[in-house]
Amino acid sequence: MPIPKHTPGPGETYDPAQPPPPFGHALKQYFAFQDEYVNLNHGSYGSLPLPVVWAASQLAYEIESCPDIFHRLLYQEKLDKSRELLAKFVHAETDEIVLVGNATSALNTVLRNFEWREGDVIVLASTTYPSAANTSRYLADRSEQPRPTIHTIEYGFPLTHAQVLDRFRPEMRKVKQLHANTQFTDVPPSSPSFVADPAAKKNKIVAVIDAITANPGVLMPWQEMVRVAREEGVWTLVHAAHSIGQEPNINLDEAKPDFYLSNVHKWLMGKRGCAILYVPKRNQYIIKTSVPTSDEYISPDTKTYEEKGTGFVLQHEYLGTTDLTPFMVVPEVFAFRAWLGGEEAINSYCRKLAVDGAKRLAEVMGTRVLDESGELTLNMPNIQLPLPVEKTPGELYPPELRTKINLFLQSKLLLDWKTYAAHYYHNGAFWCRCSAQVFNEVSDFEYLGKAFNALCKEVEVTLLRG
Secondary structure, eight states: OOOOOOOOOTTSOOOTTSOOOOSSGGGGGGSOOOTTOEEOOHHHHOOOOHHHHHHHHHHHHHHHHOHHHIIIIIHHHHHHHHHHHHHHHTTOOGGGEEEESOHHHHHHHHHTTSOOOTTOEEEEETTSOHHHHHHHHHHHHOSSSOOOEEEEEOOOSSOOHHHHHHHHHHHHHHHHHHTTTOOOOOOOTTSTTOOOOGGGOOOOEEEEEESBOSSSOOBOOHHHHHHHHHHTTOEEEEEOTTTTTTSSSOOHHHHOOSEEEEESSSTTOOOSSOEEEEOOGGGGGGOOSOSSOOTTOOOTTSHHHHHHTTOHHHHTSOOSSOOOHHHHTHHHHHHHHHHHTOHHHHHHHHHHHHHHHHHHHHHHHTOOBSOSSSTTOSSOOEEEOSSOOOSSTTSSOOHHHHHHHHHHHHHIIIIISSEEOEEEEETTEEEEEOOOOTTOOHHHHHHHHHHHHHHHHHHIIIIIOO
């Protein structure tokens, strides 16, 4: 059966031989936003370009024209091409990168594959993304033994990178002091204290490190944190959901995290859901199974395991019948970004807009930006909302009231004002996290400021004084 012929609509195709429109509102024609919608929340879910939507729809027709041909004969080459492009983008070997549905799936794959012992410790931060923190807490809460324990580092921003690092190393050592009778000798192969003898491996410390925290949207000195952890004999899982497509010049070969994950469908503008999971070859023995376990699981008790190991890549190539189009259209994502001018042009525009837009938004609301130095900011600036600030925790905003305020702002921004930026409570105040993308202009920040000014007045009248 031939694939039906469809004519692409406006914005669904482009001529790579012709220059693109200038960055800003002129590029909105290549996205599917409602005419009146002002999107300053690209960071939460991404924003899929119409040419990638078109490519995915064409691929869907191809798949459905004969699912057996695609799933049995064709998908492998397309998947390998996507992995190759993404591996090159983050400076890793192709067979150190696999694709999974999202960052949470990648994190679960790593944490659920560690063979935990009583006395092991997972180090989190107060700003760790909730699903990552909750996965760790589940492992600590489950009824069956062995269970790791949780150690949390408190971060109250703004902090400089130097201040973050000044807290990080002492906390690694504090864990060891708190567990003075525990032998933390299960260390990563890249650590100076690594010993290959399995009998010498007792307990371990695993640090979940955000590359860019979600709320606030803060760039962390994660490469230096990885280095410190390696020196301290601590395993590192870098949660970089917001990084690829926003953080320039990622080089995993140089940074050497033990594990790394990032969403393709956020700042890289891929199709939901798609994420990379990086496991260097030195650590692939830990990932004994994909999550869920695939047909290609290799039991450690078999001769195949002796010959091939865990089959890390093979296990992640096919996890049952799922929609593979997000994995397959990665080449079209890179092609569209190249047409726009490439990574440097995209991120230069977005970074400048993030700084300029944040400054203007703070002026409109009469507040301040979180990061006055610019050290913490890539394309997601954080600006304080015009609401009272607590002097002591819980003085004005007990947890249930925080929830009410966030739900009020969420519904009013989306339904009444046709705009959105993430909003959250942190360190005694309410903030918004804006996402500066190629289709935005400073006027979008000004409009958002008007919305927040009106809504925060309502919050004070109806929720704070009520």
